[in-house]
Amino acid sequence: MVKAGIIGSTGYAGQELVRILLQHPGVEIVWYGSRSYIDKKYSSIFGNMFQITDSTCMGEDIEELAGQADVIFTATPQGLCSSLVSEEVLSRTKVIDLSADFRIKDVAKYEEWYGIKHQSPGFIEEAVYGLCEANREDIKNARLIANPGCFPTCTVLSIYPLAKEGLIDMDTVIVDAKSGVSGAGRGAKTANLYCEVNESIKPYGVAVHRHTPEIEDQLSYASGKDVIINFTPHLVPMNRGILATSYAKLAGKLSYNEVKAVYDKYYGKEYFVRVLDENVFPETRWTEGSNFVDVNFKIDERTGRIIMMGAIDNVVKGAAGQAVQNMNIMFGFEENTGLKTIPMFP
Amino acid sequence: MVKAGIIGSTGYAGQELVRILLQHPGVEIVWYGSRSYIDKKYSSIFGNMFQITDSTCMGEDIEELAGQADVIFTATPQGLCSSLVSEEVLSRTKVIDLSADFRIKDVAKYEEWYGIKHQSPGFIEEAVYGLCEANREDIKNARLIANPGCFPTCTVLSIYPLAKEGLIDMDTVIVDAKSGVSGAGRGAKTANLYCEVNESIKPYGVAVHRHTPEIEDQLSYASGKDVIINFTPHLVPMNRGILATSYAKLAGKLSYNEVKAVYDKYYGKEYFVRVLDENVFPETRWTEGSNFVDVNFKIDERTGRIIMMGAIDNVVKGAAGQAVQNMNIMFGFEENTGLKTIPMFP
């Protein structure tokens, strides 16, 4: 049994990690970390866990934890993982970081967009960006995984084949994304109260959202060009789900079948990426509770643009599920072990 | 592998049956029945099933189906199962009926409350009421299961121990229940449109709801008395979940510990019934997507009454999950096989 520790187990991503790992046949959770709930029963915070786990929350002593766990998940705010990680820790255990600390290779860019000083820039180079469908081989032997952000996962996977094959003009990429409220975290903020969010939709972080450089980096790697995009996230009154609607000029005249073939080339054998049938477009509900990414596209001949759409469950493929997918790859499990849940509807 | 057929697989309960059975290690679905979608791909109706099942919907030929399936689930409107069932069918296969056709032993009472003529009264006597925690032994050898209604499951299980032990005055039982919208079914009715249901709560079926006699029957069996109750369901703007809040006079002065001991006596070894800690009350969210029933109680010394509360996921324990629990008992599986999903949150 792989022994897993979770730092930040009482946020939404942390709780989903617990939920997935408790149902994983090859993993045992040895540490439920939580700054706010030390010594409290985990199931007193999350009633779904009643009579399922009897464990109690512990702190963030990563040295101690590194001695007990084969893998540590950090589902914590930006800056925490980079302040905890060290050669000693990484020599004893593997770390999968769900925060943004190791996603951006250019430390100056990270510090500019996140507004904080990076605490361990020496490990950025080593860290592997854990977008499994793109970086599977590197993940296998990684010690430190930068688990992708929720918006980047959904956006990059829905654009990736066309960027890789040079079929779209990368200077014209515009991403309009929509997220459920769990993406905003479990902190007690007025802005995230039920009555503030319900029955409304709003854009936020317009032209300044922190996931922008992460998406740009990945699209740059894929296309071999320096990509700058527009990225506008919106908050949608629902618990889970991200939908990304992306627009770009096609590099030339392409038929549905030609583009479909490119998506199939990259995703035909991927368990988690589902390229939908023609004129069937992603809806977040069909991915809820699962690690699936549903993608599809529509060519608009009138404008010469292609609309690329993707949907995920932000808490699963956008966070905890992808982290476990990374763990599966690192520890030699089948990649979808513990992740075969069929999306729940309604 | 047990071969299962589903008549009515494209309603909400039917779809959940499919979802659970596809993840059950000992079952194969051989028949996706649907009156409305014959010859349509199942995954074209429910996008969550894309690349998970490739099956196509078939009709309702129960004779044909009885030859192929070891068990048939009927998740259909009242009156259909009783019109299909026959000695020939039951001699070849087992039937688990999710409708109300075989729940009420008194056919006159059934016909009065449901307003339709019973098509096969001869099988009512034989049918076993599939409330597993109460009737486990009888279920084992049954050919025909009357799978309990969603409100009765939640209500009866939260009152059962006290009724059985005679600790409450059965003449004073009042049940105020609240249900998510999936309980109203997937039929295209104006009353169930998003904008008609959202941002509102309403009572319905006041003093005439069809689940009333079913609850009364079960409480009568438990208490050994003729029980008549008040039952008022309400519609709540959420997809899944039932909460039942029940009130009764205590038969005498009882302490928390005394009542708790009675709940533990009946449910201490039940996997699916969770008696919560003192002053922790059921919330539907903690059961969502699972087969759990969360129950608890509060003694109000000022009034001499006890408030008994229960929460379930109406689509799982209130329908498809309990049907599979019955199937597990009938076919010798561990009772929680395929039903160990941890509730999903948020």
Add this chain to the structure above:
Amino acid sequence: MVKAGIIGSTGYAGQELVRILLQHPGVEIVWYGSRSYIDKKYSSIFGNMFQITDSTCMGEDIEELAGQADVIFTATPQGLCSSLVSEEVLSRTKVIDLSADFRIKDVAKYEEWYGIKHQSPGFIEEAVYGLCEANREDIKNARLIANPGCFPTCTVLSIYPLAKEGLIDMDTVIVDAKSGVSGAGRGAKTANLYCEVNESIKPYGVAVHRHTPEIEDQLSYASGKDVIINFTPHLVPMNRGILATSYAKLAGKLSYNEVKAVYDKYYGKEYFVRVLDENVFPETRWTEGSNFVDVNFKIDERTGRIIMMGAIDNVVKGAAGQAVQNMNIMFGFEENTGLKTIPMFP
């Protein structure tokens, strides 16, 4: 023009007061009080007010305010109004308190249920309980109004005629109430985050909710007996609305028409109380945004009980709207001035 000041104008009830008063033809708001947002533009907090009011938030200096305002509304947590009110204040202005400070005549009972010491018990006797339909005459000349709680308003008005006429057994009253989330206030608490409340229903304050003695007092006054009830509130995932479903034994055999006549006797001329047609039951959506109270009842001959139902918008008739209704009575306006908004749907 009546000059109005609001202490606590940045909570949900406070904001609704602002919204109603800004549309009232005879009132001018002279003071937007707010402990948390002093010197901030009101419309920067509530974007609906952009280009409607240009005012800035001020503090809680009630002496200063008493010199400027003809009426002060306190939409603040329990204990604040009683700490601010004084003979000097009341000699210069009228006070309508939306908190519970002056609702309970027995100070010991108040202190027991609210767990705080009352700061000005000397004014309790003078304060008039502002349930307009019951206490209209006393309100006219009051200096200090205890504006009723949201649950008591809805509950008492739906039971009042039968309590008054002695048609129900007051020892058997059970109230099962359901509230939207705005009733929980605008404080930044984890429990009220979108993802914690959405897609779930739960009971809370079971047998100990603070509105219990307030309801009991009013039903005692109405019936002339000491009334003790069961009261269980539930939290429903919607912004606004309260539904109260109450149960009691009928004092004797009564027909629909006899009971209807009693409701009509009390409410036939009331603008805000709508007695619905037979077998049409209150739904919160039909009152949303308005000061209406929709009530109806159902006699269950099987049990000899009557089910009494009421629906209101908790922010309007349950708080700000009723406060303005009180103000209208006190200042000689038509009682429905500024309160004739037709409920908004959907």
Add this chain to the structure above:
Amino acid sequence: MVKAGIIGSTGYAGQELVRILLQHPGVEIVWYGSRSYIDKKYSSIFGNMFQITDSTCMGEDIEELAGQADVIFTATPQGLCSSLVSEEVLSRTKVIDLSADFRIKDVAKYEEWYGIKHQSPGFIEEAVYGLCEANREDIKNARLIANPGCFPTCTVLSIYPLAKEGLIDMDTVIVDAKSGVSGAGRGAKTANLYCEVNESIKPYGVAVHRHTPEIEDQLSYASGKDVIINFTPHLVPMNRGILATSYAKLAGKLSYNEVKAVYDKYYGKEYFVRVLDENVFPETRWTEGSNFVDVNFKIDERTGRIIMMGAIDNVVKGAAGQAVQNMNIMFGFEENTGLKTIPMFP
């Protein structure tokens, strides 16, 4: 008093028309038309109207109606108004059509996008497109108003000043829009059931939505160029509201202040269009229940694009409210008569 008749008064837009007109000081509703509910009490369909209107639904006899009404609103499916209108009708009454029948000047384009034959092409030329802020003068003397679509209203008004002044490259306009569910109408369709829509977001009509040519026409008139755009609507789980997020290349380097000045030039004196403060972006909740259009923009210097955002209540400014605004202009009322409701929150 202006006498108004409504054909299609039992849809969501029709009901909102009733609600607004009943609160309008200069209008009397003389005809509640409804194909589905003839002879039914209007308040039995919409409970918010109980004791507010006692009227009964009538049919669609426009000849009869033209004799009684000074203005007829048609809130009906595409194709109905064009089949009813005639010189005789228009010589006796004014018609404000909330459907798309007279919005597109090119009848071939209408027939192509809507897939139906136009029944009275002879009146298209005469019809005035009722976007009040753009066509106020023409509206004054119109006999037939084509009330704008919900998406076009929101989109065009948020782009209009920049299109008019030539500050954006019209070949680069991309509109990503999000709508609440009331926009889908009140028809009983499975796709619009609560459980199908709740907890999900989806795109629809990708590259083929019927509002595309309407937006293109209006942007063409404004810019003096043939405009072709990408338009992608999405369905959001909320009752009301539209948010449009539009993207375009700036024609040159422009500062915030320069662009702001252009918005102010067009909207500085408009009551209903609110240009928000810098870095405050439209949210649908702040317009709910009102006729306001909240607009703002953000310049992204990294990409040279501008993001233009607009929010409306689709049922009010996107339908019934704008129709009444048109009526006010046509009949000489102050333009905001009956439309000054402050948005309701929460």
